[in-house]
């Protein structure tokens with residue numbers, strides 16, 4: 001498969017990294033959101049350095065977009081790595097109460113220390129961070145129980161910092177921290193593009209939809225293609241299938257067909273499709 005041309009802007013990345021680090025500095029606990037379809041591609045290798053020894057909660061969002069069996073595999077794998085993941089559907093609010101509770105419980109230890117120093121208790125401070133489009137704003141809205149942060153299918157812009165109180169024990173930065181894309185990993189970048197986590201201007205739609213087809217072949221999630229388009233991309237390459245479908249549906253219009261496939265994947269029309277699976281354990 002040819003390597004798709006993802007374009008990056010180093011200046012923007014440096015600025016986003018600085019902003020994120022500023023936000024992290026101001027809080028006690030970081031709520032890191034990843035996309036359940038691509039938990040690895042929505043992880044940034046420098047994140048641990050940025051977070052330092054602050055508390056972190058790992059939120060695997062869009063759990064509705066993967067099959068329950070795959071969710072279980074990820075749960076086991078994260079636990080084997082010493083992480084305690086919280087699975088959520090921030091759009092519907094599923095799993096959000098447990099996240100709020102876990103964030104508030106971080107405050108217990110903090111206030112115990114404050115008490116020992118003769119200080120009054122204060123709410124624990126948190127920030128939601130993650131790659132674009134993973135569901136940060138939707139999670140913030142659910143935590144706040146109201147719609148104050150704009151949540152939309154597009155790349156976001158961080159606004160000025162403001163605290164919002166969730167309870168007398170928890171305060172949240174109202175602007176999510178955006179983790180900038182990864183320059184160094186093309187395979188991850190392709191998955192981010194497939195999942196709409198990179199602005200459309202940054203990639204070639206035909207190549208990305210061909211890559212999606214091949215990932216579905218590799219992982220064995222092609223049944224939805226048959227239901228939707230009447231054929232399964234088994235023996236064809238991603239590009240060949242794209243051409244075949246374009247000829248059948250849109251008189252060879254590859255752009256339109258690519259748009260259709262990507263949109264069908266993103267909206268779940270092709271079914272629950274994970275684009276990554278956890279590594280198999282050796283035991």
Ligand SMILES: Nc1nc2c(ncn2[C@@H]2O[C@H](COP(=O)(O)OP(=O)(O)OP(=O)(O)O)[C@@H](O)[C@H]2O)c(=O)[nH]1
Nearest residue numbers: 062089090132133134135136137138151152155156
């Ligand atoms: N199916 C599903 N959709 C979700 C979920 N969480 C968020 N979404 C949708 O995904 C889209 C992006 O969500 P946002 O909350 O705007 O994502 P974000 O991370 O704040 O995005 P940026 O502002 O680009 O950084 C919206 O259309 C949400 O409704 C989820 O758990 N499941």
